[in-house]
Amino acid sequence: MCQDMMRAEVWLQDSLDDQVGIEALARRMGYSSSQIRRRFRHCFGLSPGAYRDRLRLEKAARLLIHTPMDVNRIAGACGYRNHSAFSRAFQRRFGRTPRQYRRCLRLNLARRRKAATPFAYQVRELPRRKTVLTRLYRPARPLEDLRDWQRHAQGAEVLPASLAAAPPIAIYHDQPLEGALPRLDLGVELDIAAAGLALPPNFRTQELPAQAYACVPLTHPGQLDEAMLFMSGRAVSGDGEPLSGEAPQLLQQAETLELRIPLL
Numbered sequence: 677m678c679q680d681m682m683r684a685e686v687w688l689q690d691s692l693d694d695q696v697g698i699e700a701l702a703r704r705m706g707y708s709s710s711q712i713r714r715r716f717r718h719c720f721g722l723s724p725g726a727y728r729d730r731l732r733l734e735k736a737a738r739l740l741i742h743t744p745m746d747v748n749r750i751a752g753a754c755g756y757r758n759h760s761a762f763s764r765a766f767q768r769r770f771g772r773t774p775r776q777y778r779r780c781l782r783l784n785l786a787r788r789r790k791a792a793t794p795f796a797y798q799v800r801e802l803p804r805r806k807t808v809l810t811r812l813y814r815p816a817r818p819l820e821d822l823r824d825w826q827r828h829a830q831g832a833e834v835l836p837a838s839l840a841a842a843p844p845i846a847i848y849h850d851q852p853l854e855g856a857l858p859r860l861d862l863g864v865e866l867d868i869a870a871a872g873l874a875l876p877p878n879f880r881t882q883e884l885p886a887q888a889y890a891c892v893p894l895t896h897p898g899q900l901d902e903a904m905l906f907m908s909g910r911a912v913s914g915d916g917e918p919l920s921g922e923a924p925q926l927l928q929q930a931e932t933l934e935l936r937i938p939l940l
Contacts, residue, residue, distance in 0.1 A: 679877045680705060681719040682811055684712065686880065688728045689849075689859075692735055693755050698724045732756070733769045734856045738921035740778040741785065742911060743940055747774045782912040789909020793902045797892040799917060799939065805884045807845055808835070808875060809863035819897050822846060822928040825862045831876035839864050839873075846897070846926040851904055865927060884925075890917060892935040897926060903935050 684705055701724060702712040716724045732754040739750045748759055756762035766774050810829045817828065822844045826832035842864035849859040863879065873881065892903050904924065910916030922938040 678715065678719050681716055682878060683880070684716055684724065685720065685727070685859075686811065688724060689731055692728065692732050693753055695755065695757070728755075729765065730769070730857065733766055735921070736762070736766060736774070737770060737777065737781075740774055741781045742908060742919040742921045744918060750774070785905075785909050786913045788905060789913060792906040792909055795892050795894075795899075795903045795906050797890045797907065799888060800891050801888050802884075802886065802936070804868050804886045806866045806868050807847075807861075807863055807882050807884060808839060808842075808866065808873065808879055809845075809847070809861040809882055810879045812860045812862060814858050815860055819846060819860070819862075822897060822926060822933065829862050831878050834876050835879065836873055836875075839866075842866055844928045847923045848900065848926070849923045851900065851924050861923075887920075888917075888939040889925075889936040890919075890939055892937065894926075894933045894935050896933065900924075900926065900935060904937070907937055 684701055687701055687704065698712065699709050702709045705712055707715070713723050716722075716727070720727055722730070736750050736754045739745055739753065740747075743750075745753070747763075751757075751759050751762035754762070756765075763773055766772075766777070770777050772780065810831065812828060815828060819825070819828065825844045825846065845861075845863060845865045847861040849861070850856040861882075865884075868883070875881070890907055892907065894900070894903060907916065908919060911918050918940045920938040920940050924938070925936040927934050927936060
């Protein structure tokens, strides 16, 4: 993956609710608009604008499924200023209106929850945290042990030695929505005061905000889908806290593996 286009893709993800055009991305990356479109399409198979539109609609789908937000508010949160344009784009992408999609997917989750494996969890308010991450697209190998994350991440061997003892973290951007663009961030979690790190080009720092999470202990990463199904089903059935639709995090601390699902 082209490192500069990875940075471009992350920028598109982080600006879904913004109206800035691709020209702003081109200036940020030091390319012309035509160059950024050509290079981005070569890496991802879509133009930057089409890719961001798809990310917006997938974010909207997560919010429709997992939150009680009304459709107008969801449209605005996903960068749409016109409700009709949002509804048309959503129906083209998913084959249903936003309200039909919400009703169908929430009913399906509630039904599937009845057969899901139950998981214990706690709701905790977590403080701001800093992470050092790299992004993987369509990972070739399943993540069987988070402590072995460096084997999956190009350039991890030249990270600063001070990060060696930091707890590994994975952020799953294709959860909790089946069929989303498969993106996985891998790296480590740091104290918020950490600064001045010299990182390889394909790594970045990212701050995680203070937020409430449903914290689910797991025995191995393969339980992620089961745990997400159980927690999502609880939420849409009214038996648990509504999820925010944001990407869940998997954190390894010593022998403890914990799934952290952001809540509203």
